[in-house]
Amino acid sequence: MEEDKSTSPAKAEVRILKDGPIMIKGVIRFRDSSGNVTTGEQELYICRCGGSANKPWCDETHKKIGIAY
Numbered sequence: 001m002e003e004d005k006s007t008s009p010a011k012a013e014v015r016i017l018k019d020g021p022i023m024i025k026g027v028i029r030f031r032d033s034s035g036n037v038t039t040g041e042q043e044l045y046i047c048r049c050g051g052s053a054n055k056p057w058c059d060e061t062h063k064k065i066g067i068a069y
Contacts, residue, residue, distance in 0.1 A: 011027045012027060013025050013026050023044070027040060047062075049062040
């Protein structure tokens with residue numbers, strides 16, 4: 001993976017939500033699988049149950065299938 005040498009720092013909070021997704025909130029630099037970069041204030045929820053139909057994003061499937069961490 002190539003390192004991004006941009007001078008603007010990313011400042012974010014990453015939390016593992018109880019019985020839910022990984023939340024990333026704050027000023028971040030996000031690069032998607034096509035290489036598109038978005039920088040700024042964002043709030044992202046990443047699936048960790050594996051059931052989301054919209055991976056890597058959480059679609060709250062964990063609530064339907066009863067996943068508890």
